[in-house]
Amino acid sequence: MYAVVPAGGSGTRLWPLSRAADPKFLHDLAGDGRTLIQATYARLTPLAGPGRTFVVTGTAHAAAVARQLPDLPAGHLLVEPAPRDSAPAIGLAATLIARRDPAAVMGSFAADHVVRDEAAFLASVQAAADAAEQGYLVTVGIAPTRPETGYGYLRRGDPLPGGTAYLAEFTEKPSRGLAERYLATGQYLWNASMFVWRVDVFLDELQRHQPALHAGLARIAHAWGSPEQDEILGEAWPALPKLSVDYAVMEGAAARGRVATVPGDFGWHDVGDWDTLGAILPAAPDGNVLLGPAGSHLAIDTRDTLVASGSGRVVATLGISGLVVIDTDDAVLVCRRDRAQDVRQLVEMLRADGRAALL
């Protein structure tokens, strides 16, 4: 099996730690001594190993990714000349894998997710690989734990032979009421954009639904490894359509009955905002969570507060609860936890004010 890790997105809701130039996958947000991309890479080692893992990232992050993943062969770090969303990124990896091994199974897993139960994760991916061998585009769907309105959902249909995978349909992000009904039925899974497929099956669907993208990627792949690789990539890439793989391929393939899902329940988190991160990390009895060196939080009468000390400063709190306090070298954030989704508005304000150094 091959593994592909798209490493993109800046994680604006995790400002001021996550920045455009230093996005969340480059940070140790799980507090386990590894950055999110390092943890993702390690998690995939039993499936693929360095020789069969590809990471796709932007020009701004290539150097940092290369240093954080010293085992990754240099040629397996695919650098996008410009951001084009996930369909070109994952499509390029699939196209290059297909040149080596046309019927290979590959799995694609975002660089910035947290998985608590790695054994359960590997078992789900193995079940997905089995369904992929049967010719399905397979998603690993997350068993929902709350009526989340921020994700798209997969509706589980009839089971495939073997009983661990099901036919699947995609749904849009639901309203609160609809999300509650989804949760109650037990038939809906979160779409976490974890994909497993045979590259030939995926490329066939890509050609059917996005012929221009398929042709552009084929042209790039043809030049790959030749002296013209950079020139062709630089010329063809910006002309590729900017599309997510869900929209570009999966929805159309699902309508044709070509998409399956394997339910996964392995402590998955997308670490979307500070409140979510506070819920993931281990808390002290008073509900406080510290992301930073021991001794960097000094507290009196402080509860349910997440403190991230990233600058070496001490953060002292007194008489507060339900806040996040994020300390970095050039910015401090103090935010009520239930407003953590709105941190992106602060980033928009900084952008509007032209304060690029803080973005």
Place this chain on the structure above:
Amino acid sequence: MYAVVPAGGSGTRLWPLSRAADPKFLHDLAGDGRTLIQATYARLTPLAGPGRTFVVTGTAHAAAVARQLPDLPAGHLLVEPAPRDSAPAIGLAATLIARRDPAAVMGSFAADHVVRDEAAFLASVQAAADAAEQGYLVTVGIAPTRPETGYGYLRRGDPLPGGTAYLAEFTEKPSRGLAERYLATGQYLWNASMFVWRVDVFLDELQRHQPALHAGLARIAHAWGSPEQDEILGEAWPALPKLSVDYAVMEGAAARGRVATVPGDFGWHDVGDWDTLGAILPAAPDGNVLLGPAGSHLAIDTRDTLVASGSGRVVATLGISGLVVIDTDDAVLVCRRDRAQDVRQLVEMLRADGRAALL
């Protein structure tokens, strides 16, 4: 008239801005481009001028005070070899002034207070000087604006001839109920330790109530300006009793009917803690107060919050109210405003943990 400015105390409730090595009088807490001691010095210039002003401070702050007050003659910066509270500090200044001008009137005003109405302040001090000429130890008492339990009070007695000064008694810090009664009577004033007296009258009272202190100061003054000044000061000073001037002299003198008070109403604040400072400084319509460069506070849905940005970083706040957020180079404080008095507990924790660099 002579002016004396005791510049001591570390202001632990204003941590992390105020430190033992960098106390509050060295900071621009009023946000007017001057430190508190610079503003105090400027306020006294119409009364005394550089040639008749003395500043008394500790060894750790002598250099900073000398640089912040470049007009002060070098010999007018009196450096205490060790902290001995206010009676030795003010007593030394009085003794040295008496050598030059035995019947001089001097006023003593702390380095870390804020006065909003300087004309009214000068008028009160002039009235106090008139009473001092009559032979009283005069305090400028502050007309109370709330039932404060953190200050001692002066009870106003019979008026002196002229009608602007009154005989006065000292009282301890009251309970809440007593403070409310004090406020209701209109007869009580806050003791802000602003003193005006003829140095001969003060030194007579000092000799009566604290003969050892008086003798020690006389010995130091005798050597002042001689080659032995440093040696005698270093030898005699540590043996002086550690006493406040209120306790050492004023209470006893008041019992003898030698203390008068002039009520003052000139926008006085002692800037004791962050909540008080937030109430002094001009607020935006949302109740927020910024102590720092324009643009250093980025706010969404933030009310009644004091932000002090002292490190050049941006402080972003979202969905909070009634907090103080203090940003310095090595520490960040997030504190509920109504707990601002307890910031000293954080400083005690740091001291107990041996984290001297943060004190």
